[in-house]
Amino acid sequence: MRGRIIGNISNTYTIKTENEIYEAYARGKFKNEEITPVVGDIVEIEVTDEEKKNAIIEKIEERKNYIKRPRISNVDQIIFIISTKHPKPDLLMLDKQLAYVEKLKIEPIIVINKIDLEETYRQIVEEYSKIGYKVLATSAKEKIGIKEFKSILKNKISVFSGNSGVGKSSIINALFNSEKTQEGEISQKNKKGKNTTTDIKIYELEKDTYIADTPGFSNFEIIEIETTELDKYFREFSKQIPNCEFIGCTHIKEQNCGIKKAIDENKISQERYERYCLIYKELKDREQHRW
Ligand SMILES: Nc1nc2c(ncn2[C@@H]2O[C@H](COP(=O)(O)OP(=O)(O)OP(=O)(O)O)[C@@H](O)[C@H]2O)c(=O)[nH]1
Ligand SMILES: [Mg+2]
Ligand SMILES: [Zn+2]
Incomplete structure (x- = not known):
C-alpha cells in the first residue's frame, strides 16, 4: 500500500494512505542504506495489523527535495x-x-x-x-x-x-x-x-x-551558505554580476562592480544590498572561525 508520512515522533511514523491512517516503524534495512524516512515521504507500507492500524515502511519513493x-x-x-x-x-x-x-x-x-x-x-x-x-x-x-x-x-x-x-x-x-x-x-x-x-x-x-x-x-542552516555563493542567491543580482569587472567580485569593496552600478541605476534596492553586505559579513566571520 502507498501512503504519505504525515507525522514522526522518534521512530514512529504516521502514514496516511488513501483511506486510512497507520502507525508504522521503518524496516531495519533503511539503517544499512543510511536513509531515514522523513515527514513528506511517499512510502510503500506493509500492514502488519489492520485492526490496530500497524504497519512497516518497506520502501521510500525518490524525494523531490529534502x-x-x-x-x-x-x-x-x-x-x-x-x-x-x-x-x-x-x-x-x-x-x-x-x-x-x-x-x-x-x-x-x-x-x-x-x-x-x-x-x-x-x-x-x-x-x-x-x-x-x-x-x-x-x-x-x-x-x-x-x-x-x-x-x-x-x-x-x-x-x-x-x-x-x-x-x-x-x-x-x-x-x-x-x-x-x-x-x-x-x-x-x-x-x-x-x-x-x-x-x-x-x-x-x-x-x-x-x-x-x-x-x-x-x-544554523543559513550559515551553510558559502560567502562565494551568496550573490547567486540574491535573485536580482544575477543579471548584474556579469557587469562586474572582476571575476569573483564580492560586491563589497571592489571597484567597477555591476551590483553597485545597478544600485545607482535603481535596478537593485540599496536596502537589499545593505542586507546582502550584513549577511556576507556574518558568513565571512563564520568561515574565518572554522580555521
Ligand atoms: N490586527 C491583526 N492581528 C492579527 C492578525 N493576524 C493575527 N493577529 C494577532 O496576532 C497575534 C498572534 O497571532 P498567532 O496566529 O497566534 O501567531 P503565530 O504566528 O501562530 O504565533 P506562534 O504560534 O507563537 O508562532 C494574535 O493575537 C492574533 O490575534 C491580523 O491580520 N491583524
Ligand atoms: Mg501559532
Ligand atoms: Zn561586483
Missing part, C-alpha cells in the same frame, strides 16, 4: 510570513531565509500579514515583487487576501515559516475556518520548545493540500 531542519521532504513551496507590526518586519531574517531557499531550489512565497494595522507594507510588497518574488498581503483579522492564499496552497505541500506572533495560526484558521489544524497544539509545542526535529507533523487542510507549521529555519 530539508534538514525542519526535517521534511517533497516540499513544494515555503511560505515566509512576516507582519506589518507586532512583531515588525525583520527583513534581514527574510533575506537570509530567501537566500537559503534559493540554495535549496524551493519556491518561496512572501506573505505580509496584519495589513489592517499599517500602510507601509506596500513598500515591502513593491520591493520584493520587483525582484520577482510572489508577495501576498493579508489580514487574518479582516479576512483580506485569504482567498488568493488558499489558491496558492492548493494541491501542494507548503512549509509555513515565520516568527512567533506574525499570525501563522490565525491565517490557517482564516483559510480553513476549522479547528482541525490543531492550532493550539502547534503553538503550544512551539512555546514549550518541544517541536524538535524529530517531532514534525504536516496537516492535511484539504485533500492533497498539506501545510507544515514550523518555527522556520534558524541561523
Whole structure:
C-alpha cells in the first residue's frame, strides 16, 4: 500500500494512505542504506495489523527535495510570513531565509500579514515583487487576501515559516475556518520548545493540500551558505554580476562592480544590498572561525 508520512515522533511514523491512517516503524534495512524516512515521504507500507492500524515502511519513493531542519521532504513551496507590526518586519531574517531557499531550489512565497494595522507594507510588497518574488498581503483579522492564499496552497505541500506572533495560526484558521489544524497544539509545542526535529507533523487542510507549521529555519542552516555563493542567491543580482569587472567580485569593496552600478541605476534596492553586505559579513566571520 502507498501512503504519505504525515507525522514522526522518534521512530514512529504516521502514514496516511488513501483511506486510512497507520502507525508504522521503518524496516531495519533503511539503517544499512543510511536513509531515514522523513515527514513528506511517499512510502510503500506493509500492514502488519489492520485492526490496530500497524504497519512497516518497506520502501521510500525518490524525494523531490529534502530539508534538514525542519526535517521534511517533497516540499513544494515555503511560505515566509512576516507582519506589518507586532512583531515588525525583520527583513534581514527574510533575506537570509530567501537566500537559503534559493540554495535549496524551493519556491518561496512572501506573505505580509496584519495589513489592517499599517500602510507601509506596500513598500515591502513593491520591493520584493520587483525582484520577482510572489508577495501576498493579508489580514487574518479582516479576512483580506485569504482567498488568493488558499489558491496558492492548493494541491501542494507548503512549509509555513515565520516568527512567533506574525499570525501563522490565525491565517490557517482564516483559510480553513476549522479547528482541525490543531492550532493550539502547534503553538503550544512551539512555546514549550518541544517541536524538535524529530517531532514534525504536516496537516492535511484539504485533500492533497498539506501545510507544515514550523518555527522556520534558524541561523544554523543559513550559515551553510558559502560567502562565494551568496550573490547567486540574491535573485536580482544575477543579471548584474556579469557587469562586474572582476571575476569573483564580492560586491563589497571592489571597484567597477555591476551590483553597485545597478544600485545607482535603481535596478537593485540599496536596502537589499545593505542586507546582502550584513549577511556576507556574518558568513565571512563564520568561515574565518572554522580555521
Ligand atoms: N490586527 C491583526 N492581528 C492579527 C492578525 N493576524 C493575527 N493577529 C494577532 O496576532 C497575534 C498572534 O497571532 P498567532 O496566529 O497566534 O501567531 P503565530 O504566528 O501562530 O504565533 P506562534 O504560534 O507563537 O508562532 C494574535 O493575537 C492574533 O490575534 C491580523 O491580520 N491583524
Ligand atoms: Mg501559532
Ligand atoms: Zn561586483
